[in-house]
Amino acid sequence: MPEFIKHYVRAIDWINRKVGIFAMYLIFPMGAILLYSTVMRVIFGYPVNWIMEMSQFMLSAYYLLGGAYSMQMNAHVRMDLFYGMMRPKTRAFTDSITILFVIFYLIVLFWGGLSSTQYSITYNQKNYTAWAPLLWPVKTVMTLGIFMMLLQTIAQFFKDVAEARGKPIA
Template sequence: MPKLILRYIGAIDAMNRAIGRMAMYLIFVLIGVLLWSSASKVFMAPSMWTLETAQFVMVAYFVLGGPYSIQLGSNVRMDLFYGEWSPRTKAWVDAITVFFLIFYLGVLLYGGLVSTAYSLGYFGDEPFRFFLDLVGTFVTQGPSAAGEMLGFLERSPTAWRPWLWPIKTLLCLGVLLMILQASAEFFRDIGRLRGVID
């Protein structure tokens, strides 16, 4: 197996391990938000921002921890037969089924990018072109010129009305990290089949 692929596996694993280990502490943020929500309802006026903030923190916890979960093999599996198979058979099956996961994540990423572009005020049919133009303008002309490209920023329909683009951007980042981790798992399974990786 080429050293470049082994370095890729190591780099993706290290990145997703670091992000996943940081993301796991978001559970304490979630607990704090929900505790504040409960206390504010009992002792004072209820806070409008707590429910949606809890949802946003849970999304961040889930999508940023997902790649680390794939890396550890702790994601949900149908273990009826899989648990009894040899490591080589597991590697064969994983090397094939990972393409279904990558396809699903690719569709999810495309939908997330379309939704993120919409939340930034782009209502056209080419979200990739929009993001390329936005980044190009930001790099060449600065943040103010890039800000002029944005349209009406989407807000939540709740009373708090937060902008939705930050959480949608985070969702896209998490799905991209899952795609990278799934591809690293594919290369790892090929390495196991060749006897290069344990």
């Protein structure tokens, strides 16, 4: 593989590792606000209307920012009917073909995310609830997560091609 591709793969792996580790820790503030909601509702009898939406927004950030890290760690779910019986080079070749479909899907998803984020910024879009939060912050984070997943998928494609050729990128 050319040296610039190796640098690209290493840089994207490093960035997604840092973002993924950050995303892992979002579970703690999400748990804290859900605990706060429970205490306020059960003990004080005061329901807090923003908690459910905020926890949904945080959960979206949690899994979208962590998706690229999961791919990097090879932690995504696979249907292992024949895949486990293949040799490593055959697996890498198969992955390099099938990942092209994932790249196409992520490009379309990213395009839609950009459009939706632009719309929410332009029109100051709010959610139709009592809390009525602005939607552009969560849409921006979601689009960023999809973009990071796309970059990681491209890096994974390069890794698979190198592995199929018998010269893995270290």
